Amino acid sequence: MPRLLVVEDEPAVRMGLRLSLSRAGHQVLEAATASEAWPLVEQADLVLLDWMLPDEPGVRLLERLRSDSRYETLPVLMLTARSGESDRVEGLTRGADDYLTKPFSTPELLARVQALLRRSGRSGRIERGALVLDLERHQAYLHNAPLDLTRREFDLLAFLARHPGRVYTREELLERVWGQEFMGTARTVDQHVAQLREKLQENSKNPLYLETLRGVGYRFRESA
Amino acid sequence: MPRLLVVEDEPAVRMGLRLSLSRAGHQVLEAATASEAWPLVEQADLVLLDWMLPDEPGVRLLERLRSDSRYETLPVLMLTARSGESDRVEGLTRGADDYLTKPFSTPELLARVQALLRRSGRSGRIERGALVLDLERHQAYLHNAPLDLTRREFDLLAFLARHPGRVYTREELLERVWGQEFMGTARTVDQHVAQLREKLQENSKNPLYLETLRGVGYRFRESA
DNA sequence: GTGGTGCTGTCAGGAAATTGTCAGCTTAGG
DNA sequence: CCTAAGCTGACAATTTCCTGACAGCACCAC
Numbered sequence: 290m291p292r293l294l295v296v297e298d299e300p301a302v303r304m305g306l307r308l309s310l311s312r313a314g315h316q317v318l319e320a321a322t323a324s325e326a327w328p329l330v331e332q333a334d335l336v337l338l339d340w341m342l343p344d345e346p347g348v349r350l351l352e353r354l355r356s357d358s359r360y361e362t363l364p365v366l367m368l369t370a371r372s373g374e375s376d377r378v379e380g381l382t383r384g385a386d387d388y389l390t391k392p393f394s395t396p397e398l399l400a401r402v403q404a405l406l407r408r409s410g411r412s413g414r415i416e417r418g419a420l421v422l423d424l425e426r427h428q429a430y431l432h433n434a435p436l437d438l439t440r441r442e443f444d445l446l447a448f449l450a451r452h453p454g455r456v457y458t459r460e461e462l463l464e465r466v467w468g469q470e471f472m473g474t475a476r477t478v479d480q481h482v483a484q485l486r487e488k489l490q491e492n493s494k495n496p497l498y499l500e501t502l503r504g505v506g507y508r509f510r511e512s513a
Numbered sequence: 514m515p516r517l518l519v520v521e522d523e524p525a526v527r528m529g530l531r532l533s534l535s536r537a538g539h540q541v542l543e544a545a546t547a548s549e550a551w552p553l554v555e556q557a558d559l560v561l562l563d564w565m566l567p568d569e570p571g572v573r574l575l576e577r578l579r580s581d582s583r584y585e586t587l588p589v590l591m592l593t594a595r596s597g598e599s600d601r602v603e604g605l606t607r608g609a610d611d612y613l614t615k616p617f618s619t620p621e622l623l624a625r626v627q628a629l630l631r632r633s634g635r636s637g638r639i640e641r642g643a644l645v646l647d648l649e650r651h652q653a654y655l656h657n658a659p660l661d662l663t664r665r666e667f668d669l670l671a672f673l674a675r676h677p678g679r680v681y682t683r684e685e686l687l688e689r690v691w692g693q694e695f696m697g698t699a700r701t702v703d704q705h706v707a708q709l710r711e712k713l714q715e716n717s718k719n720p721l722y723l724e725t726l727r728g729v730g731y732r733f734r735e736s737a
Numbered sequence: 738g739t740g741g742t743g744c745t746g747t748c749a750g751g752a753a754a755t756t757g758t759c760a761g762c763t764t765a766g767g
Numbered sequence: 768c769c770t771a772a773g774c775t776g777a778c779a780a781t782t783t784c785c786t787g788a789c790a791g792c793a794c795c796a797c
Contacts, residue, residue, distance in 0.1 A: 324612050328625060344612075439772060456651040464627070476756090477774055483757065493757065503755065503782065504664030505651050663783060700745090701785055707746060717746065718792095727744065727793070739797085746791075753784070763774080 291406050291424070294318045294333035296326040296350070297368065298343050302391075306337065309395045310402070323350040330360060335405055338385075340369035351385060364405040368393075415450050418512050420489070420498060422447050431489060441466070442485050445478075449499065454511035456502050482507055515630050518542045518557035520550040520574070521592065522567050526615075530561065533619045534626070540693070547574040554584060556689070559629055562609075564593035575609060588629040592617075639674050642736050644713070644722060646671050655713060665690070666709050669702075673723065678735035680726050706731055 293310055297303045298321045307317045318333060320326035322344045330336065336354070338347045347367065354360040367385040387401050415422040421430040427443055429436040438446065448466050449457065457465070459475035467477075482499055491497045500510050517534055521527045522545045531541045542557060544550035546568045554560065560578070562571045571591065578584040591609040611625050639646040645654040651667060653660040662670065669690050673681065681689075683699035691701075706723055715721045724734050 328611065328629070441773070454650045454652075456649070473774065474776090476776085479756065480758090480774070486757095501756070502651055502664075508650070511650075665784070697785065698787090700787090703745065704747085704785070707748095710746095725745070740795105741797100742793105742795080744791105744793080747789085749786105749788100751784105751786090753782105755780105755782075757778105757780075759776105759778085761775090761777105763772105765770105765772085767768100767770085 291334040292316045292318060292332055293402065294320065294326060294329050294336045296320045296323065296336060296342065296347065297339040298322060298341075299339075302339075306398075309398060313399050313402075315402070323347070326350060327353075330354065330363070333363065335364045335366065335402065337366045337368055337402075340367060366401060366405060415447065417450055417453065417498070417509070420450070422450060436488055438485070438488060441481055442488070445481050446485055446499075449507065449509040453509045456506050456508040458506040461506070478507070515558040516540045516542060516556055517626065518544065518550060518553050518560045520544045520547065520560065520566065520571070521563040522546065522565075523563075526563075530622075533622060539626070547571070550574060551577075554578065554587070557587065559588045559590065559626065561590045561592055561626075564591060590625060590629060639671065641674055641677060641722070641733070644674070646674055660712055662709075662712060665705055666712070669705050670709055673731065673733040677733045680730050680732040682730040685730070702731070 293315050295303055295306045295310070295317060297306065297319075300321075303319055303321070307319065310317050318329045320329055321342075323342050324344055326336075326338075327350070338351060340347045342350070351365055351367070354363060354365065364386045366387045366389060368389050368391060370391045386405055389398065389401060414424065419432045421433075422428075422443075423430070424447060427440075429438050429443060429446065445462065445466050448462070459478040462478050463471050463473075463475060467473075482501075483493070486493055486496065486499055489498055491499070493501065496510065498510050500508050502508060517539050519527055519530045519534070519541060521530065521543075524545075527543055527545070531543065534541050542553050544553055545566075547566050548568055550560075550562075551574070562575060564571045566574070575589055575591070578587060578589065588610045590611045590613060592613050592615060594615045610629055613622065613625060638648065643656045645657075646652075646667075647654070648671060653662050653667060653670065669686065672686070672690050683702040686702050687695050687697075687699060691697075706725075707717070710717055710720065710723055713722055715723070717725070720734065722734050724732050726732060
């Protein structure tokens, strides 16, 4: 399920967006300001960004995103109350992927969101070599054969596969995949990695996908 | 273990922060004033900075940090009792990375601290000539070829490479890389330096990266 | 120079830490 | 009540880490 980050200071507008988007099957993260938004960006598949924010202009945040290699390709949909052509041009030249002028209709919003997600390839499909993860269906495929993964297994694999090469400690994984409320041991992660490795038919000593970094954590192998 | 520097003059608030943060697995350094804080900054991975301090405004300290090349990228989380928008804007424009308005909840505090630490660790890429350290991937490269470093080796190298030219005694290195709880010999450092030198293919007599300062300690060679 | 002194480089074995794996317990859902 | 998933503790297999010993070198005094 794609995660959308709504950055909008007006509570009423934000709620409206949340309702429309979550009803359409998206997961919605919210921020009222640019500074609130920044830490959440990492988890987002698409950002809906208001032009005017209390702390800094939306375009400034947009610039920061574009200058960060991690977010270069993250789709950003600008929202604005103004309908002036100049803003539109400015937003797009600064790196916004699309543009929506308030007030806008819900179908139009959803259509553009869908289009952007599809375009960015984040619509819920991660492909890493012979491994394909369909996030919408919660279904993994290996060499085009469906894999029978449990929820945790799938979530863990999807999380790691989202950022190949990046190492995550067990604690980070517990927090991000299990959730902050999880109160168990870090070794739980190992167990699920082992389970995944078996289903992915890989050897822990010579892994195709899930690498162990002794003393650090796990990472999804970078193919290139 | 990340080290957080709490700069806050109210003893009660400071204690609260210390408890919350240390319980979350962070190491906490404390300062009641800006002048107390300054010498501790060097040891910190993140600074939690109160807006108002007895000797000088927090933003002034923030400015000093930002104008020092060593601390340009050090994450700073501003704390303030005021909820006024102007302060928020001022703090962020002057270089704070995030912002928290008192009173704040512990989960929110921890979440923001986590996010900042993650971010600062990720953006970290240290390049020193043919040697590249990718902190995000926990992977070192020499002439673009990946190096197989253990955790300690990588941590030690990363620490030294972070401040080229600066000498560290064995005791300092043990404290910063191994942690305060380490109770061993200082010679342990030598062993790891030797290990690193071998993997970096360098001669201890004519080192490219890791220099010995007899009677003092080690330092990463300044290329320029 | 020469010799002494202290510091550093190096080696190898044992200690310690980390991870893989297994089996069993608990829980949620049907 | 049954099944599957999730989690944990225990143990084994590795790997990493650390230490003590010794050799070698730099620096100093003479």
